Amino acid sequence: MLSRRFKILTRPFPLPIKAHHTETLRFPKCALPTLSRPSSQHKYNSRSSKWPGRNAWESFKILFKSSPILMPTALILMVISSGILLWSNKYYSDYIIGAFVKFPEPVAKQLRKALYYTNIELTPSLAIKYYKEALRLAEEHGLDRFSDETIGIKVQIALLFEKCQKYHKAIEVLEAIRNDNLKWLDVVGFKEGWLGKRNKVLQKTVQISVKLGDLYGNQFVLEPELAEERVTWAVEQTLNEQERRERAGIVEDEGPWFDEEQIGAQFETLAHMHEEKNRHYLSAPLFLQALNLSPPKSCHTVILMNNLSTSLAQQLPPSNFPEGPTTREALISNAIAWAEKAVSLANKIQPPERNEECDTGCAVATHNMGEFSEMRGDYKGAENHYKQAAYLAKKIGFKEGLKNSEMALKRIKAIGTT
Numbered sequence: 352m353l354s355r356r357f358k359i360l361t362r363p364f365p366l367p368i369k370a371h372h373t374e375t376l377r378f379p380k381c382a383l384p385t386l387s388r389p390s391s392q393h394k395y396n397s398r399s400s401k402w403p404g405r406n407a408w409e410s411f412k413i414l415f416k417s418s419p420i421l422m423p424t425a426l427i428l429m430v431i432s433s434g435i436l437l438w439s440n441k442y443y444s445d446y447i448i449g450a451f452v453k454f455p456e457p458v459a460k461q462l463r464k465a466l467y468y469t470n471i472e473l474t475p476s477l478a479i480k481y482y483k484e485a486l487r488l489a490e491e492h493g494l495d496r497f498s499d500e501t502i503g504i505k506v507q508i509a510l511l512f513e514k515c516q517k518y519h520k521a522i523e524v525l526e527a528i529r530n531d532n533l534k535w536l537d538v539v540g541f542k543e544g545w546l547g548k549r550n551k552v553l554q555k556t557v558q559i560s561v562k563l564g565d566l567y568g569n570q571f572v573l574e575p576e577l578a579e580e581r582v583t584w585a586v587e588q589t590l591n592e593q594e595r596r597e598r599a600g601i602v603e604d605e606g607p608w609f610d611e612e613q614i615g616a617q618f619e620t621l622a623h624m625h626e627e628k629n630r631h632y633l634s635a636p637l638f639l640q641a642l643n644l645s646p647p648k649s650c651h652t653v654i655l656m657n658n659l660s661t662s663l664a665q666q667l668p669p670s671n672f673p674e675g676p677t678t679r680e681a682l683i684s685n686a687i688a689w690a691e692k693a694v695s696l697a698n699k700i701q702p703p704e705r706n707e708e709c710d711t712g713c714a715v716a717t718h719n720m721g722e723f724s725e726m727r728g729d730y731k732g733a734e735n736h737y738k739q740a741a742y743l744a745k746k747i748g749f750k751e752g753l754k755n756s757e758m759a760l761k762r763i764k765a766i767g768t769t
Contacts, residue, residue, distance in 0.1 A: 453500055455492040461485035462504070469507070475515050482508050497535055497552050502528060506559070518572050525559050525566070532556040550606040553592065557609075560585040561620060568624065575628065582621045589614055615644035619655065622662070631666030638662055650708035653697045657716045660689035664723055680727075687723045690716045707747075714743040714752045721759060734763045 454462065465481035468474040485504055494501050505528050512521035532552050539545045560581045567578035592608055609617075622637035638659040645652045664686035697713035721736030737759045744752035 455488070455494075458485050458488045458492060458494070461488060465507070469511050469514070473514075475511060478511055479508065482511070497532065497548070499551060499555075502532075502555055509562075513566065516571070518566055518569050522563060522566050522572070525563050529556055529559050529563070532559075546602050546605045550608070553588070554609065557585045557588050557617075560588075561617060564620065564624070568627075575624070579621070579624050582617070582624060586617050586621050589617055611644040612646070615641040618644070619658075622658070626658075626662060629665070631662040635659060635662035635666055648696070648700060648704065650697070650700060650704070650706050650712065653693045653700075653712035653716070654708050656689050656693035656696065657712055657719065660686040660693065660716070660723075661719060663689065664719075664726065683723050683726055687720060690720045690723065694720075710743075710747040711749055711752065714740055714747065714749055717743060718752060718756050718759070721756075725759075725763070730763055730766055734760065737763065 461481045461484045465478050465485060468478035468481065482504060486501070489501055489504065490496075505524060509521040509524040509528075512518070512524065532555065536549065536552060536556070539549055541549070564578040564582035564585070566572060567574040567581065589609055593614070596608060618637045618641035622634040622641065625631070625634040625637065638655055642652065642655040642659060645655055663682050666682060693716040694713055697709045697716070700709050717736055718740035721733045721740060724730075724733040724736060737756045741753055741756035741760065743749075744756060
C-alpha cells in the first residue's frame with residue numbers, strides 16, 4: 352500500500368577691493384592686430400568636432416566593425432552587471448531589510464548572522480550563539496515574549512536542531528515554547544483587549560503541537576503515543592475554537608482562525624498516525640473529514656480519496672464499535688468506489704492545476720483497485736488493473752509504483768498456475 356559623508360568644496364569669494372585716492376595708472380596705447388572674421392567654411396560646433404559628419408549610431412557601427420568580438424562581449428557584460436546590480440538591490444531590500452523590519456536593528460543584526468550560519472554556511476554552534484544573542488537583545492529592547500517575532504526566533508532554533516538531526520533537542524525547544532504558551536493562555540483567557548493576541552498564541556501552539564507530533568513520530572525518536580497525543584490535542588483545540596466562533600460569532604479584533612485547508616491538513620496528519628497503527632476504523636473518518644475540507648478540483652483531493660479507499664478496504668472495526676459491524680464486502684465496495692472517483696478526478700484535472708499528485712494518485716488508485724479485485728477473488732480483473740497501473744507508473748517515471756505493480760502481476764500469475 353501506498354516545512355557621508357561628503358566633503359563640501361567651496362570656492363573662495365574674491366576679497367573686496369577698497370577704494371583709494373590714487374592716481375590713475377596710464378598704460379601706453381598698443382596697436383592691436385586686426386582680427387579678421389572667420390569665414391563660414393571654418394565654422395563647426397563643438398559637438399561635431401570629434402566625429403565630423405557622423406552621428407552616434409554610425410560611430411557605434413564603426414566600433415562594432417573594428418572590434419566584432421570585443422564590442423558584443425562588452426555589451427553582454429554590461430547587461431549582466433546591470434542585472435546583478437538590480438538583483439542585489441532587491442535582495443538587500445527584501446532580505447536584509449524587509450525580512451527584519453519588525454525587529455530593532457541590534458536584534459536584526461544578530462538574526463542575519465544566525466540565518467547566515469543556518470542557511471548559507473551551516474555552523475550550528477555559531478548559529479545558536481547568534482540566536483541566543485538575538486533573544487537577549489529582544490528582551491532588552493522590550494519585545495513581548497509571546498509575540499510572533501520572539502516565538503519565531505525560538506522556533507528557528509528548533510528547526511536548526513532538526514536540520515542537524517538533533518531531534519530530541521528540537522523537541523525540547525518546542526515543548527518549552529508550548530508549555531509557556533499554555534500557561535499564558537490559562538492566565539489571559541478571554542480578557543477584554545487580549546483576544547487578538549490570544550488568537551495568535553493559540554494558533555502558534557496548535558501549529559507547534561502538530562510539529563511535535565511529526566518529530567515524535569520520526570524514526571529516530573519513535574514515540575508514537577506522544578505523537579498521537581500532540582496531534583489529537585491540536586485537532587481538538589482547532590475544532591473547539593471553530594465551534595466557539597460559529598456559536599458566539601467572531602469578536603472584533605479577534606483575527607481569523609485556520610482556514611479549511613489548514614484544518615484538513617490536521618485531520619490528515621492524525622489519520623496517517625492511526626493508519627500506521629492499523630486503526631483504519633479511526634483513520635477512515637479523519638480522511639473523510641479532510642476530504643470534505645479539501646478543494647473539490649485539486650490533485651491533493653485525489654490523494655485523499657485514495658487514502659480513504661485504502662483505509663476502508665483494510666479496516667476491521669472492533670465488535671463493540673459504536674456504529675456496529677460492517678460486512679467485508681460492503682467495505683471493499685466502498686473502497687472501489689472511492690478509488691474510481693480518485694481516477695476520474697485525476698483524469699479531469701488539466702494544467703496548470705494538474706501536478707505530480709494527480710499522476711501518482713491515478714497510478715496508485717489503479718493499483719489499489721487491482722488489490723481490491725484480488726480481495727474479492729477476481730484475479731482477471733486484478734491483472735488488468737495491475738497492467739494499467741504498471742503502464743501509468745512507467746509513463747510518469749514512478750519507479751516504486753512500477754515495482755509494486757510488477758510484483759503484483761507475478762503474484763497473480765503464480766496464483767493462476769496453481
